[in-house]
Ligand code: DHB
């Protein structure tokens with residue numbers, strides 16, 4: 215059976231991608247940001263998964279605002295980097311895993327998540343910057359990637375609680391995929407930031423650090439994160455702070471308790487903070503495994 219072996223949370227600031235692509239990572243401004251990713255770059259060499267389910271958001275780069283799915287999953291064999299206005303980033307094509315993506319979509323629909331299918335989607339900085347931060351600048355990405363896009367651009371965005379439940383459902387879906395593969399779930403975006411309006415440049419380190427603290431905690435701590443409302447995000451973490459809901463999908467996919475391997479927080483990068491965590495699910499008794507098996511049988 216497939217297993218979820220780890221979770222990664224990270225900001226996906228586009229200027230970080232530009233710093234990598236332009237060879238500026240050692241600049242005085244950028245060096246402290248990239249120092250926070252030394253751990254994951256070394257760790258992932260021994261912990262490369264077969265597949266990453268990468269929860270991100272498109273920034274109206276590939277999904278124009280004519281259609282805005284709440285949750286969408288990529289079925290394609292390949293995903294090209296999106297042209298975000300300055301040409302596509304010079305990074306490898308992202309290779310998908312249509313079979314696992316199809317299985318997850320089917321299990322999610324059984325679990326009452328009516329997820330949109332993306333048969334053809336280009337992927338923007340929300341997805342490619344985290345790949346660069348973790349894997350560096352390889353000729354080819356070292357694993358397959360299933361893009362899972364979340365609407366954080368147009369109201370109504372999904373709630374924190376809904377994202378949490380999606381993460382739990384993804385975990386159940388992965389754990390009944392019959393192939394013996396290792397899967398990581400990544401959540402990208404955030405942390406507090408606001409890109410426009412009178413509060414442009416807003417950064418809220420207290421909010422961000424409380425979020426990181428609770429993310430590493432067990433059910434008591436995480437239940438507070440599940441209760442953060444869209445208005446809370448807006449007020450406390452700025453208009454784009456809502457991107458943190460993607461981290462909640464990742465965290466819920468880890469199960470109730472995690473071992474946090476690494477945590478990093480730095481201000482500033484471009485006009486936002488940078489947050490990053492690496493965590494592993496704590497070994498735990500899966501009381502729901504029987505239910506997962508039963509659902510699989512229903513689907514057949
Ligand atoms: C910026 C854009 C993002 O999508 C983000 O998550 C953080 C910062 C920016 O334009 O600076």
Ligand code: FE
Pocket residue numbers: 226273340403404457
């Ligand atoms: Fe973003």
